[in-house]
Amino acid sequence: MSAVIDVQKLSKKYPKATEYALQDLTLQVHRGEVYGFLGSNGAGKSTTIRLLLNFLQPTGGQATVAGLDIVRDSVALKQHVGYLAGDIALYDQATGRELLEYLNELQPPKHPKYLWELTKKFEAVLDQPINTLSKGQRQKIGLIQAFMHEPDVLILDEPTSGLDPLMQEVFAQTIREHKDRGAAVFLSSHNLSEAQRMCDRVGIIKHGKLIREQVIGTDTQLGSTALHVSFKDAKAVSELRKSKVLKVLSHNGHEAVVQPTGDISKALAALSKYEIISLTTSSMNLEDEFMEFYGDAS
Numbered sequence: 051m052s053a054v055i056d057v058q059k060l061s062k063k064y065p066k067a068t069e070y071a072l073q074d075l076t077l078q079v080h081r082g083e084v085y086g087f088l089g090s091n092g093a094g095k096s097t098t099i100r101l102l103l104n105f106l107q108p109t110g111g112q113a114t115v116a117g118l119d120i121v122r123d124s125v126a127l128k129q130h131v132g133y134l135a136g137d138i139a140l141y142d143q144a145t146g147r148e149l150l151e152y153l154n155e156l157q158p159p160k161h162p163k164y165l166w167e168l169t170k171k172f173e174a175v176l177d178q179p180i181n182t183l184s185k186g187q188r189q190k191i192g193l194i195q196a197f198m199h200e201p202d203v204l205i206l207d208e209p210t211s212g213l214d215p216l217m218q219e220v221f222a223q224t225i226r227e228h229k230d231r232g233a234a235v236f237l238s239s240h241n242l243s244e245a246q247r248m249c250d251r252v253g254i255i256k257h258g259k260l261i262r263e264q265v266i267g268t269d270t271q272l273g274s275t276a277l278h279v280s281f282k283d284a285k286a287v288s289e290l291r292k293s294k295v296l297k298v299l300s301h302n303g304h305e306a307v308v309q310p311t312g313d314i315s316k317a318l319a320a321l322s323k324y325e326i327i328s329l330t331t332s333s334m335n336l337e338d339e340f341m342e343f344y345g346d347a348s
Contacts, residue, residue: 052117053078054203054234055102060099060111062258063206071097072258074111084225084235086249087108088242094258096136097237099207103133116202130187131156132196136207136238138188142181146174146191153195165198171220185212197224204228204235210244222248278330279321280305286324295320 055078062072070096072307074262079085089095100106102115113120116130141149147168154165169176177185177233180191189212196204202324210218225235225248239245245252246266254262276299281287287306291298295316299307304327321329 054117055079055115055236057098057102058111060098060101060113061109062106063109066216069106070109070258075255075258075260077260077263079234079236081234081249081324082229082232084169084229084237084249087238087241087251087255088245088252089255093255095255098206098255099136099205099236099238101266102205103128108278110255115149126303127204130198130202130270131174132201132204132206134192134196134206134209136211138192140180140188140191143179144180146187147176148184149180149191150176150195150198154198159198160200160242164200165194166196168197168224171224172217186214186217186344189213193221193224197228198232200228200231200233204233204234204237205321207238208240209237211242220243234288268276276331277308277310279308280327280329282325282327289324290320293320299339 057075060072061070061074063070075094075098086094087098097106102120103126104115104120107121115127118127118130120127144152149163150169154162159165159343168174172194174190174194175187176191180188183191189209192280193206193209196206196209210221213221225237225271230234230256235244237249249266251266252264253260254264270316280312281304287298287301289305290296290306292309295311295313296308297311301307308317308321
């Protein structure tokens with residue numbers, strides 16, 4: 051199956067910078083797939099998105115979106131993409147209705163009624179100047195303009211920022227609808243529970259490098275047992291980091307979250323060598339997976 055977003059060793063180094071903002075990124079997103087792009091601030095998420103849309107020129111590597119080269123075909127490419135910026139800027143003096151009607155004229159929609167269906171779903175305020183609206187209302191208009199043309203590709207940077215829980219659910223439902231019609235969705239997010247609920251796969255990026263890809267729902271690590279342990283002696287944590295039967299996902303002083311690498315009885319036997327104050331279990335989730343890479347390292 052050919053990838054709708056195909057990134058091969060894409061890199062970006064800003065002038066005068068000593069480190070790469072993005073280095074040798076390789077990933078693919080397929081038709082009907084929701085790919086979550088996760089990382090801390092400054093990890094390289096927004097740089098990646100700006101490269102895909104040719105707002106920045108790559109230092110090295112290449113990528114295609116909807117079969118079009120991100121540099122050579124950048125104008126044609128944008129006809130296939132619905133985009134929401136993380137730092138969205140709209141025409142402040144225009145009303146939401148004026149902006150959406152203008153965008154509708156620039157690129158006629160596949161289904162003319164869909165725009166107004168979206169405005170009702172998101173309960174958007176359309177007849178006030180955009181600069182008078184709350185952050186949440188501006189975000190709704192940003193999402194509507196990304197979805198309204200039913201694009202082949204959706205590239206969304208922190209899409210639920212400013213949305214209340216009800217509107218977050220409306221957003222998730224809308225993503226499912228676009229996924230079902232075959233759109234490829236590339237979604238940058240800090241919301242780990244949201245990513246686990248909505249995404250088919252996630253990639254974790256750190257210091258400009260993709261350090262982990264995780265299949266959601268079918269990967270055996272998610273949903274498996276995590277042990278939250280409080281030790282009397284903090285040295286136990288550092289010693290357990292060398293264990294072959296336990297993986298330390300995160301730690302803080304005397305406390306650690308660990309996961310058995312195999313037989314749970316062997317993991318419990320390894321823990322029994324140390325004096326434990328408390329021990330609880332939970333199912334492994336995406337936050338645990340994320341914290342393995344971000345929780346206790348610079």
